[in-house]
Amino acid sequence: MKANGIISVLALSATALARPKHGDHLPTTTVAGVEVVDTQIVRDARALIEKFPDYLYWHSMRTWLLGAAVLNANATLKAEVDLEAHALGTILHDLGWDMSPDSPWVTKENRFEVDGGLGAVRWIKAHKSYSPCVWTEARLERIFDGIALHGTFGIHPFKNIDTKWITNSVGFDGVNFTPPEVPIAKFNSVIAEFPKDSFQKGAIETFTWMAATKPNGTYNTFVEPFGTHYVPGYNSTGKHSFDRITAGWNPDKN
Numbered sequence: 001m002k003a004n005g006i007i008s009v010l011a012l013s014a015t016a017l018a019r020p021k022h023g024d025h026l027p028t029t030t031v032a033g034v035e036v037v038d039t040q041i042v043r044d045a046r047a048l049i050e051k052f053p054d055y056l057y058w059h060s061m062r063t064w065l066l067g068a069a070v071l072n073a074n075a076t077l078k079a080e081v082d083l084e085a086h087a088l089g090t091i092l093h094d095l096g097w098d099m100s101p102d103s104p105w106v107t108k109e110n111r112f113e114v115d116g117g118l119g120a121v122r123w124i125k126a127h128k129s130y131s132p133c134v135w136t137e138a139r140l141e142r143i144f145d146g147i148a149l150h151g152t153f154g155i156h157p158f159k160n161i162d163t164k165w166i167t168n169s170v171g172f173d174g175v176n177f178t179p180p181e182v183p184i185a186k187f188n189s190v191i192a193e194f195p196k197d198s199f200q201k202g203a204i205e206t207f208t209w210m211a212a213t214k215p216n217g218t219y220n221t222f223v224e225p226f227g228t229h230y231v232p233g234y235n236s237t238g239k240h241s242f243d244r245i246t247a248g249w250n251p252d253k254n
């Protein structure tokens with residue numbers, strides 16, 4: 001065998017080792033006209049979020065389905081993405097929105113995306129089918145990152161493909177927004193089954209509730225203006241990186 005032949009065999013096996021395929025031969029189903037993964041753990045994740053209020057359940061389902069519609073439209077991309085991790089990362093991405101008083105997901109301190117990422121990983125590890133060989137730490141970290149980065153601009157495009165597509169998919173379901181990437185027929189079938197009407201109200205109420213009940217998790221994030229505008233007594237003065245960095249600074253003297 002020539003040297004470059006050996007190198008390419010080594011490169012191939014290294015790639016195969018580094019990136020086990022999770023998507024091969026997974027069962028599928030069709031939801032709102034979109035083909036999606038249909039394993040037991042994905043079905044159980046759907047059952048979990050179905051208990052949330054409609055605006056949140058529907059947003060989480062749209063996130064998954066709109067993302068899957070974009071992946072399905074590109075066979076190369078679809079073959080590269082861990083579709084089961086994408087399903088769980090999108091379906092579970094807003095556990096941090098759970099306003100029920102006894103929520104097992106929401107903390108007083110963390111920003112809500114972190115509550116969602118930690119909650120999703122904890123839920124997967126507690127699932128009856130969980131095995132560390134299937135749900136490796138690397139795979140779980142991709143899900144955590146995909147969820148944790150969904151309220152922060154500019155980082156996820158440079159992450160691994162699974163993290164990137166979980167976060168991208170959340171971006172397909174914004175308020176007052178139609179994503180150009182999603183095939184329009186699929187967008188319409190998803191919106192028809194999981195309506196968007198109550199989403200703006202639900203999102204504003206949820207972000208306002210976060211600012212009121214866990215302000216430490218909202219300073220310096222995109223949720224902060226909801227506190228400033230809608231929560232009496234919310235005070236972010238002194239909470240900004242800017243405040244600390246500029247304290248004691250006198251531009252005329254330095």
Ligand SMILES: *[C@@H]1O[C@H](CO)[C@@H](O)[C@H](O)[C@H]1NC(C)=O
Nearest residue numbers: 073074075076077078080161
């Ligand atoms: C499909 O996905 C591949 C891999 O990410 C990308 O290189 C290619 O540009 C995509 N094709 C289209 C038509 O978007």
Ligand SMILES: *[C@@H]1O[C@H](CO)[C@@H](O)[C@H](O)[C@H]1NC(C)=O
Nearest residue numbers: 107108109213214215216217
């Ligand atoms: C917010 O953080 C500050 C400073 O770390 C702490 O003193 C305070 O108790 C926290 N407030 C809440 C509601 O957790």
Ligand SMILES: *[C@@H]1O[C@H](CO)[C@@H](O)[C@H](O)[C@H]1NC(C)=O
Nearest residue numbers: 233234235236237238239243
């Ligand atoms: C807001 O917090 C800052 C810093 O702690 C404080 O100086 C200021 O008086 C507070 N403003 C109000 C309206 O409470």
